[in-house]
Amino acid sequence: MATAFYLSQKGIKLAVIERKYIASGSTGRCIGGIRQQFSTPTAIRLMKENVTLFSQMEEEFGFTVEFHQGGYLLLAHSLEMKEIFKSNIELQQKEGVNVSLLTPKEAKEVVPDLDIEGLLAAAFCADDAQAFPFPVLKGYKNKIEQNKGDFYLYNPVITFEKKKNFLLTLENSTVLEAEKVLLSAGPWTAELGKQVGLDLPLFPERHEAMITERIPKFFEPMVVDYRKDGCYFHQLISGQVIGCYTPVPNVPGIREDASFEFLPRLAKRMMRLVPCLGKAAILRHWAGCYTMTPDGNPIVDESGIENLYIASGMSGHGFMFGPAIGKHLANFMLTSKWDTDFAEFSINRAFEGKEALK
Numbered sequence: 001m002a003t004a005f006y007l008s009q010k011g012i013k014l015a016v017i018e019r020k021y022i023a024s025g026s027t028g029r030c031i032g033g034i035r036q037q038f039s040t041p042t043a044i045r046l047m048k049e050n051v052t053l054f055s056q057m058e059e060e061f062g063f064t065v066e067f068h069q070g071g072y073l074l075l076a077h078s079l080e081m082k083e084i085f086k087s088n089i090e091l092q093q094k095e096g097v098n099v100s101l102l103t104p105k106e107a108k109e110v111v112p113d114l115d116i117e118g119l120l121a122a123a124f125c126a127d128d129a130q131a132f133p134f135p136v137l138k139g140y141k142n143k144i145e146q147n148k149g150d151f152y153l154y155n156p157v158i159t160f161e162k163k164k165n166f167l168l169t170l171e172n173s174t175v176l177e178a179e180k181v182l183l184s185a186g187p188w189t190a191e192l193g194k195q196v197g198l199d200l201p202l203f204p205e206r207h208e209a210m211i212t213e214r215i216p217k218f219f220e221p222m223v224v225d226y227r228k229d230g231c232y233f234h235q236l237i238s239g240q241v242i243g244c245y246t247p248v249p250n251v252p253g254i255r256e257d258a259s260f261e262f263l264p265r266l267a268k269r270m271m272r273l274v275p276c277l278g279k280a281a282i283l284r285h286w287a288g289c290y291t292m293t294p295d296g297n298p299i300v301d302e303s304g305i306e307n308l309y310i311a312s313g314m315s316g317h318g319f320m321f322g323p324a325i326g327k328h329l330a331n332f333m334l335t336s337k338w339d340t341d342f343a344e345f346s347i348n349r350a351f352e353g354k355e356a357l358k
């Protein structure tokens with residue numbers, strides 16, 4: 001959607017094709033976190049740019065996207081994680097991110113209700129943020145329509161072929177011919193890519209989330225507990241607390257079914273950190289996908305087939321990465337040149353390293 005928005009601003013004739021409704025995939029299921037605390041220069045720079053782009057959306061779209069800079073507080077309960085934080089912070093500070101390593105006592109000043117038992121250190125960036133995915137996508141959709149872009153909703157691509165141009169046959173039998181295609185179908189990207197002979201290293205897995213009723217606002221940042229049985233959660237500006245955990249082992253496949261185990265497990269993990277959350281009633285629980293790559297970084301590149309581009313494998317960060325990826329990718333699709341370094345997201349990379357902060 002972000003790429004389509006930036007392409008439409010250049011007056012390009014385009015269509016967005018969507019299987020169901022806008023936000024029906026992973027984006028409408030995410031919890032809206034936006035952080036700059038990454039472990040590689042490209043990711044950190046892009047996320048700095050994304051904080052700026054999200055902060056401009058209200059003015060650009062004419063309504064709120066609930067952008068709020070409450071920060072991210074990352075918790076280290078092991079020496080190993082503390083060392084990872086230290087080396088990341090060095091790099092992040094070099095890139096101009098307002099981040100620092102806190103003692104447990106300082107972490108408690110940021111979140112007074114935090115139980116700091118076993119905590120060794122915390123990484124805190126007060127400028128990290130949150131936004132609400134639905135108005136973000138609505139804003140892009142309105143703008144794309146104003147710029148004369150077309151939408152085909154509730155209309156999945158059934159067959160995808162490469163002739164001289166690309167031919168996309170939709171469920172309602174419409175056949176669209178396109179000179180260039182961006183394949184950005186979240187967890188379904190690999191399946192569609194297979195139709196034109198691509199073998200993409202994309203591995204969807206299930207992630208669940210839950211939200212509480214509104215309670216008086218009592219903490220600001222996304223709290224991220226990196227223990228194996230950890231979790232991450234923040235309080236929206238509406239007062240609702242929204243959170244997730246990363247299942248170990250992971251639950252592979254395109255899965256949008258919610259499990260019985262999730263709620264009691266997450267509730268216990270959240271209450272271990274912030275015990276008073278036990279008084280909040282849970283409102284809703286759902287599931288969606290992370291589309292993982294072997295190194296935890298997205299693939300944003302031309303696919304190897306001329307004029308077919310990929311933006312997928314967002315590995316749990318696609319909402320926050322979206323705007324800046326869209327901006328640079330739109331330019332790349334028009335000029336065949338990157339206007340910033342995207343080598344980390346190249347389709348031809350070795351996929352050997354690992355983003356340290358998943």
Ligand SMILES: Cc1cc2nc3c(=O)[nH]c(=O)nc-3n(C[C@H](O)[C@H](O)[C@H](O)COP(=O)(O)OP(=O)(O)OC[C@H]3O[C@@H](n4cnc5c(N)ncnc54)[C@H](O)[C@@H]3O)c2cc1C
Nearest residue numbers: 019025026027030031033156157186288314317318319320
């Ligand atoms: C529980 C949870 C929490 C998360 N929290 C965060 C977070 O805090 N911050 C963050 O940045 N990220 C988060 N993420 C990850 C984030 O949601 C994803 O990385 C991001 O939404 C991926 O966006 P996308 O556009 O690539 O995919 P999607 O949003 O899935 O969009 C792809 C679209 O393609 C459509 N499609 C698929 N097949 C076809 C077809 N054949 N024809 C037409 N259309 C098709 C789908 O319907 C879908 O709408 C979270 C994810 C989950 C599940």
